[in-house]
Amino acid sequence: MNDTAIYVHVPYCKSKCGYCDFCSSPDVSTVDAYVSELIHRIKAYKTEQSVKSIYFGGGTPTYIGADRLCLILDAILSNFSISNGCEITAEANPGTVDINGLKLMKKAGFNRLSAGIQTANESELKALGRVSHTVTDGARLVRNAREAGFENINLDLMYGIPGQTPESLDHSLDFVLQLKPEHISAYALKLEEGTPLYKQKPVLPDDDTTADMYAQINAKLKANGYNRYEISNFAKPGYESRHNLRYWQGGDYIGFGLAAASLTGNTRYLQSPDMKEFLSGNAPDVVETLDAAGREAEYIMLHLRLSSGVDKDEYKEKFKLDFDKKFEKQIKTYTDGGFAVNTDKSFYLSDSGIFVSNTIITDFIY
Numbered sequence: 001m002n003d004t005a006i007y008v009h010v011p012y013c014k015s016k017c018g019y020c021d022f023c024s025s026p027d028v029s030t031v032d033a034y035v036s037e038l039i040h041r042i043k044a045y046k047t048e049q050s051v052k053s054i055y056f057g058g059g060t061p062t063y064i065g066a067d068r069l070c071l072i073l074d075a076i077l078s079n080f081s082i083s084n085g086c087e088i089t090a091e092a093n094p095g096t097v098d099i100n101g102l103k104l105m106k107k108a109g110f111n112r113l114s115a116g117i118q119t120a121n122e123s124e125l126k127a128l129g130r131v132s133h134t135v136t137d138g139a140r141l142v143r144n145a146r147e148a149g150f151e152n153i154n155l156d157l158m159y160g161i162p163g164q165t166p167e168s169l170d171h172s173l174d175f176v177l178q179l180k181p182e183h184i185s186a187y188a189l190k191l192e193e194g195t196p197l198y199k200q201k202p203v204l205p206d207d208d209t210t211a212d213m214y215a216q217i218n219a220k221l222k223a224n225g226y227n228r229y230e231i232s233n234f235a236k237p238g239y240e241s242r243h244n245l246r247y248w249q250g251g252d253y254i255g256f257g258l259a260a261a262s263l264t265g266n267t268r269y270l271q272s273p274d275m276k277e278f279l280s281g282n283a284p285d286v287v288e289t290l291d292a293a294g295r296e297a298e299y300i301m302l303h304l305r306l307s308s309g310v311d312k313d314e315y316k317e318k319f320k321l322d323f324d325k326k327f328e329k330q331i332k333t334y335t336d337g338g339f340a341v342n343t344d345k346s347f348y349l350s351d352s353g354i355f356v357s358n359t360i361i362t363d364f365i366y
């Protein structure tokens with residue numbers, strides 16, 4: 001493939017949320033060394049591929065300051081061939097960047113902001129152990145981003161939170177909708193082993209309630225003009241995240257930073273997850289070659305999460321297999337049951353199929 005994308009990992013956060021198992025820490029003592037090492041690696045990277053999207057994730061990129069983010073972006077823009085209209089996103093959390101910082105970022109080239117709002121209920125923020133911001137901080141961040149000129153904003157929402165009810169979720173949805181984002185991501189809370197929230201053993205809404213919450217989100221966002229283009233992602237027409245679509249469609253990408261992954265063809269590279277090792281610059285990447293079966297399973301899993309589904313011609317070209325023949329039994333089961341739609345060109349899950357997608361995907365890949 002002659003194009004790629006860039007991911008930059010910024011592993012710092014104002015405080016650690018109770019449910020978080022991402023590679024992030026509130027200890028910023030290494031931040032300057034980290035930014036230098038990132039810039040060094042970015043400048044040393046050579047590729048002929050043009051870059052279609054750039055994504056700063058974390059962690060909380062904005063926590064290290066807009067000026068540092070702009071320095072890193074500048075190194076990328078001057079070292080790579082950047083496609084016209086390149087989508088350049090930074091994740092931001094409320095209370096970590098002000099209007100001046102946002103203006104600086106916009107001027108430097110960032111054109112999309114992804115803000116972790118999660119809920120409009122203070123008690124739910126507390127239940128999540130998300131103590132670094134309030135609901136009002138979230139609204140302020142979005143207003144400031146608009147004023148700074150951002151015309152493409154994603155807001156993250158969570159459901160399945162301890163204590164959350166259909167009514168409180170509805171309040172969060174209204175709150176998010178009145179901020180008029182172009183894109184909304186809605187993820188169910190997962191209790192990851194080892195996190196403080198996991199250890200607290202909180203009472204979560206049961207599976208049926210959580211499934212009803214997902215249905216509630218779908219219905220409300222659809223009624224407000226958002227298309228669900230991936231199981232957890234909704235966008236106004238034309239605002240689907242190009243960067244995330246690349247991951248889901250199996251395209252190449254280059255990752256910079258702690259524990260960042262890259263994919264080139266069938267080879268995955270993993271940078272060290274250990275800060276000392278990363279900063280030493282001496283730790284070689286872990287290299288993993290994906291076998292055909294693994295690539296195929298991943299392709300099916302990711303494509304069945306997309307509303308466009310599996311493109312049969314593309315599948316044949318990639319894996320030299322006929323999708324209809326190989327999955328004849330599964331296709332019949334799920335189309336007969338109304339859970340999927342099978343056309344000459346593609347196979348995708350219907351609205352009812354989306355609600356039981358885990359079961360269907362498992363049936364295809366195991």
Ligand code: SF4
Nearest residue numbers: 013016017020058059
């Ligand atoms: S803001 Fe995100 S990355 Fe940072 S601690 Fe919270 S969940 Fe983890």
